[in-house]
Amino acid sequence: MHLLLDILSAMLLLSGAFFVFVGGFGVMRMPEFYTRMHAASLTDTGGAALILFGLMLQGGFTLIPLKLAAIFLFLFLTSPTASYALANAALLSGVKPACRNETGKAFPGEQPAKPKPKRKSASKAVKARKSAPVKPPAGKPAKRPAKKPTKKTARKKS
Amino acid sequence: MTLYDQLPALVVAVLLFTAPIAYMLRMHGFPWAAATAAVVTSFIVACSLAATAIGGETIIYEMGGWPAPYGIVLHIDALSALMAMLITGASSAALIFGAKSLADEVGEETAPAFFAAWLLCTAGLVGMVITGDAFNIFVFMEISSLSTYVLISAGPDRRALISTYRYIVMGTVGATFYLIGVGFLYMVTGTLNTADLGARVGQVEDIRLVLVAAGFVSVGLAVKAAVFPLHSWMPNAYTFAPNAVTVFIAAASTKVSLYVLIRVDYAIFQNSIANHEVQLTLFLVPLGVMALFAGSLLAIYEKNLKRLLAYSSVSQIGYIALGIAMTSVAGLTGAIVHMFNHGLIKGGMFMAVACLALRYRTVNVANLAGAGKAMPWTMAAFVMGGLGLIGVPLTPGFISKWYLVLAALEKGWLGALLVAVILISSLLAVIYVWKVIEVAYFREPRANAVPVTEEAPMVMLIPTWIVVLTGIWFALDTSVSVGLASIAAKTLLGVAL
């Protein structure tokens, strides 16, 4: 019984470790922001769940599995929420998902979801900025245009 | 436990207890009254501690009842008692003096925070001088620096913020250096108590870490004390702070860092590092001499009266550094007495400047023409202070310079050179003091200037003159200041009393 638990939790831990690593690799290698986020957010939840379940099996009948379960629950709630907030922030400030059709030519991603009337001005700003990119402050050669959506970079990498 | 036994803790506890109250109760005028009451109480307690310490007694007070290397102890000897007296005295004088000017400059809305910061600043400075624990010094150094930033930034001029920023950067660097040094010391000795450190550092076999620690601590404290090339934060901080704040910090704040420098170098490193005197001399004498000249010269060419006095402080700190560097009883006595006397002199002078600023609305030397006639009492107080800076007999400045010269003469040809340096810098002090006197007494006010006919109000004039007269009293009767200082010097150098 003990051995069985050990084997099971080892499997869970190792597969969790593999998931986590794959997620990291995806964040490293994916071509642009939204795909990276996809890689990160999936494995954040999946890998974490596997590892935490693996540990839970080792905890015995104490408070430990309970704490691990709480950690899992909170991660399960917060991690996707954080991803949502992040994606929303990116979309709001004009980072577009880079998609491409068969000809290899990139086309702009879909427009952000129909804005509620409350946020009318915000989406207008997004449109306005698309036509007139914001310059970095004068006298500052933007070596790394971190602020600007980088369709170009993304295309080059893929 | 009688009240008498509790006195050492009370010096700080009264201030720390009142600060949150002054912050929370936002009644009109209450913060000032609470602050003044607490600071004056603390001053009285400090005086009674000094009365004990003048007998050569060292008071040890165990905080929380835990014995020395395990808990934190307060360690009050002649030196700490003298400094505690100076700090709380300067704080009370500046508060009473600044009752009106602070009300104008600070405003009703920010008064609770300001006076809480004032109490905390006093508590931080006093806490640094009475504690017997190297890390505790750092904690109270943080309190005093942070609250000093608040006090300075309350200045009416927007430039106060920028000078505060400079001060924050330099002050943080200094405090961090001190902390690194203390960390190394803890690493090699396993203790933080100063007395215990002094004993255990001597047993360390490989002193490389101790040397580095000594370097970090000394440089860090030199930054906080505005010893010459590290002084750059000071002039603007003094200039743009509210006037009463300048009185307080000019009299007390840099002196405390010098106190810690003396304490750490003499009580911890002196007994344990071979040739420590030589290192101390090599470190401080050049800095002191440079400070004497550079400070005086900068003061001579300065047009703003507050900044002029700040540069003069740079040069006066040079004297103290020289005294510390001499590692003799006379030199150390001179340094300690000068810390005390310079606090008195500068406090009085900045009070006079505050009076001038109240009437003239400016502290540019050129605009003060005719002040000698318009505000005779204020200018007389200023002149008395100026004479003290120069070191004329019958002023407190003379006493300390006398001891410094005595100490220098013990050192052979190098000493003779130092005597010459001290004399020349005194002459330079004559020049910058005269510059102000000439304008104030012998120059007619400009035609288009608003004529000033009124003397400063009595509530400001009387404290100013009390401070000036106290200075003269300490010049005539040196039993308290020199008495405490020589006991302190002998204790630090391990000479029999």
Add this chain to the structure above:
Amino acid sequence: MEWIYFVTCIAILITMVLAVVRGLAGPTIFDRVLAVNMFGTKTVLFIAVISFLTGRPDFLDLALAYALINFIGVFAVLLFFQSREVRRAAEAEREAGK
């Protein structure tokens, strides 16, 4: 069991390095935020595993604190960009009005 914990730790550490690389490389600021968020989750896992490795499972409290706190920063990021966009839009409207 020891070595399994160890391997898991190493895998998490390597993932941390990858996250740091993404955080340093950018290119957009959101990549950096993503890296921080991911790093935070990995820290939770790292602490959880290592507290088993060193046999001090009571330190799981820390992991719990991380799991609760870590995402607040991302909310602040969202709010930051939202308010910035609204302000820019307002400025654009004002300029258009002139």
Add this chain to the structure above:
Amino acid sequence: MMTIVFSLFLLTMLVIVAVAILRTENLFTAVMLSGIFSLIMAANFFVLDAADVALTEAVIGAGISTVLFLGALALTAEYDRSPPVGTWVPLLTSSALGGVIIFATFQAPRLGDPSAIVHQHVAPWYLEKTPELIDVPNVVTAVLASFRGYDTLGEVFVVFTACIGVMALLGRVRPRRDSIKEGEFKKATDNLRHHLIPRVVGKMLVPFIVLFGLYVQFHGDFGPGGGFQAGALVAAGVILYSLVEGGVRGRELVPEWFSSVLVALGAFTYTSVGVASMLMGGRFLDYSVLAHDPVHGQHLGILVIEAGVGMTVAGVMITIFHAFSRRGIR
């Protein structure tokens, strides 16, 4: 061995991230990288078994300071405009200093060496006497709250002073006037109410965070934690609520006067314990006299001062956050 491997790994990353923070000109990037920095640091503290410090670093460094940095960033430009000239002298100075420190530490005892002097002098006494004199399982709490309680008192006052300082700076400058009408502007920029998922999840987690804060507060005698961490956690809960529901509602939940009074009240509580022990015939901060049994008195004293610490820390975080969010930007 394992400790050293993990530590080296983390410290290497730490150095790389630190250099990157220095080199970046985009302040937003710097904020995010310093978030990573504190996470690495916290993990490293944990590897070195310093759980209390790790918890503090986690809550404050990774959680709250990012929020406060962003609040500060909203008030300034996003790019660092320091002039590129004159970097040589600081660079040389700091490299020389680093060299000196490294030179000095060659002589330092090895990591975790039980025969190092640090572990020989006062530490054994603490470990030996704590069960007998104070009787709390967490020796760190015993040292911080009782043996060196005067230092902790000082640190609480440092926090109090820092609060006064921040308020002096942020309260001084008038909020920037914006062309939009105040109310509309607030509504649009102040909150995340129209984001459904963050709103639901965020509000759901607030009570858990506060509850966990209370757990850390009262469990500090037994495990890692204490007033500092608990205060920061409770403040994090309030900050989360204000982010989701908007600063206006956040200030309704915890009014500004309340949070700023809380700061002073915490410091006051701590000092009062000291004064009370003086009045009851002991030394300042000697908790033993507070009850008939000295050990019981120690427990009581530690409980009260930890509460004071928690109040001050929670108050200061909330006050600073409110000060940022009130500036009309959020």
